[in-house]
Ligand SMILES: [Fe+2]
């Protein structure tokens with residue numbers, strides 16, 4: 001399914017319909033949309049808009065990020081790099097909409113951006129690629145603007161239909177990021193679309209076998225933050241160790257990158273060692289939260 005069909009429409013933040021349900025979503029469709037609606041949006045640094053910088057300081061001061069960002073030099077470098085993230089105004093407005101309406105998603109987007117910047121600094125040597133990675137982290141879930149808040153914040157198991165509506169955020173993100181950056185080939189647009197794909201083809205929306213070392217970084221950070229954070233459907237979050245065991249299991253099952261998981265485990269150690277020297281055990285000793293209804297579909 002390389003050209004997916006949209007099950008739901010795609011709207012801008014100000015409720016303009018960009019594409020209707022039933023549209024076959026190819027890069028050509030999005031290019032046509034961009035050509036028809038040439039809008040050059042003003043762009044601003046993420047950190048000068050609203051409270052993003054202050055909020056991020058607060059988020060990285062919460063465990064387990066306190067250990068990950070414990071080294072002041074590392075911290076400074078990540079924040080200095082993130083100062084360079086410049087986003088179109090409607091995306092910044094969208095991010096702030098989450099801050100007001102769904103704080104979890106707002107926090108998650110900022111943390112995935114910071115953590116993927118940290119890991120990318122270690123795994124990617126090219127500065128240009130690093131800059132792309134940082135932008136992509138901060139826009140990866142922006143398509144959730146096209147998912148009703150009562151689904152995003154639902155506390156009980158999602159129905160099959162609600163789960164499909166949630167999955168729509170990947171294609172919606174692809175279109176919104178392409179549209180606002182006026183570039184269907186923008187790396188952040190691909191990340192918005194592909195960050196739930198898996199190496200063995202078991203992900204969504206297209207079920208492709210993901211082979212992109214840069215998207216791999218965001219995928220791992222995305223799962224990690226989702227596990228350790230409090231979610232509406234799971235009052236108790238995963239303990240850090242259990243989350244890392246879960247990621248190791250997923251990597252050993254061929255779903256995500258073991259190299260990125262290794263880098264994540266290395267930054268989680270109090271005594272920081274280079275990721276290539278970090279030994280990863282595949283023993284599972286942690287306890288998965290009992291009230292976890294993630295992945296359970298209500299009938
Ligand atoms: Fe997502």
Ligand SMILES: [Fe+2]
Pocket residue numbers: 108112140141222
């Ligand atoms: Fe995410």
